[in-house]
Amino acid sequence: MEEYFGLRSKLYSHKMFENGKEAKKAKSLKKKVIQKEICFEEFRKCLITKDPIYKKQNMFRTQKHDIYIYC
DSSP, X not given: OOEEEEEETTEEEEEOTTTOOEXXXXXXXXXHHHHHHOOHHHHHHHHHXXXXXXXXXXXXXXXXXXXXXXX
């Protein structure tokens, strides 16, 4: 392992030394948002500057059998 940034429980990223692959985990975010919109450097920036990063995602929710779209 080359670098590891653990911001809190279930929110971390690490980079492997031999192949340079990045692994990113973030609870309550969709996988596509994590893969396409969040990069390894944003975890580093967030840790150093302590500024939160916000990403927009669309999701379906239900309340009393009514379906809503949240953006």
